[in-house]
Amino acid sequence: MSKNKFIAYENVFDEATLRGIFKLSGQGYFEAIEGPISTGKESNVFTVKYKDEKRVAKIYRTSANFKKMYDYMKSDPRFSGIKGTKLTIIYAWARKEFRNLLRAREGEVNAPTPFAVHQNILIMEYFDAPLLQNNGPKDPKMFYEKLIKEVIKLFKAGLVHADLSEFNILNYKEKPILIDFSHALDTRYPNVQRLLKRDIENLVRYFNKRGLKLDEKTEFERVWVHKK
Numbered sequence: 001m002s003k004n005k006f007i008a009y010e011n012v013f014d015e016a017t018l019r020g021i022f023k024l025s026g027q028g029y030f031e032a033i034e035g036p037i038s039t040g041k042e043s044n045v046f047t048v049k050y051k052d053e054k055r056v057a058k059i060y061r062t063s064a065n066f067k068k069m070y071d072y073m074k075s076d077p078r079f080s081g082i083k084g085t086k087l088t089i090i091y092a093w094a095r096k097e098f099r100n101l102l103r104a105r106e107g108e109v110n111a112p113t114p115f116a117v118h119q120n121i122l123i124m125e126y127f128d129a130p131l132l133q134n135n136g137p138k139d140p141k142m143f144y145e146k147l148i149k150e151v152i153k154l155f156k157a158g159l160v161h162a163d164l165s166e167f168n169i170l171n172y173k174e175k176p177i178l179i180d181f182s183h184a185l186d187t188r189y190p191n192v193q194r195l196l197k198r199d200i201e202n203l204v205r206y207f208n209k210r211g212l213k214l215d216e217k218t219e220f221e222r223v224w225v226h227k228k
């Protein structure tokens with residue numbers, strides 16, 4: 001990556017993050033940062049250039065609310081041993097999203113393939129698609145059926161998304177792509193039933209506003225029946 005591009009982001013990121021970006025680009029995961037797609041609560045999301053393609057770099061800010069991340073992670077059996085400083089927690093959070101995405105992809109869920117994680121930086125597949133929130137489905141019933149199949153696949157792979165709504169679903173040519181997996185939890189998590197219910201409620205609310213007559217309990221059961 002060119003030194004100039006590097007300098008352009010110096011105001012956004014601290015030294016350690018800049019070194020991390022440099023390391024990942026040195027390892028060949030991308031060639032240059034292109035531009036920002038989104039500035040979220042805890043992260044900045046950029047497209048990056050990789051050969052003739054784009055990839056996504058999601059960079060958690062080191063000023064993120066790590067206490068909330070910690071509270072959330074400590075009940076997940078995969079991260080229950082986690083302790084340490086602010087950076088340890090934020091880096092674990094990025095690793096958690098990476099591992100969630102890997103597991104989702106192993107379960108053949110429509111979600112970005114993750115390529116690398118280093119410190120607070122996650123590199124993943126880019127989809128040139130709008131959020132469902134900004135681009136509603138042409139055929140809500142068909143879209144919903146595709147979507148619930150993704151939720152079931154994810155559940156069978158051992159995960160509940162836990163932040164699912166029209167804000168974390170892309171409409172890729174009328175096909176749902178799930179994104180933003182940092183909250184996703186192992187199905188062995190004690191509160192998993194409540195979190196799955198909330199995900200389903202969000203979807204049912206969105207699709208019932210668009211003419212469907214879904215019943216929350218029925219839709220929840222369609223997923224929960226696969227609990228091991």
Ligand SMILES: Nc1ncnc2c1ncn2[C@@H]1O[C@H](COP(=O)(O)OP(=O)(O)OP(=O)(O)O)[C@@H](O)[C@H]1O
Pocket residue numbers: 037038039040041042043044045056058112124125126127128129131167168179180181182
């Ligand atoms: N793989 C991707 N392909 C295309 N666009 C993406 C991808 N990942 C994220 N985006 C875009 O970036 C936005 C923010 O990403 P994401 O939802 O993962 O983070 P966030 O909501 O900001 O999370 P947080 O609150 O943890 O900071 C999304 O709404 C979407 O527009």
Ligand SMILES: [Mg+2]
Pocket residue numbers: 167168180
């Ligand atoms: Mg999001």
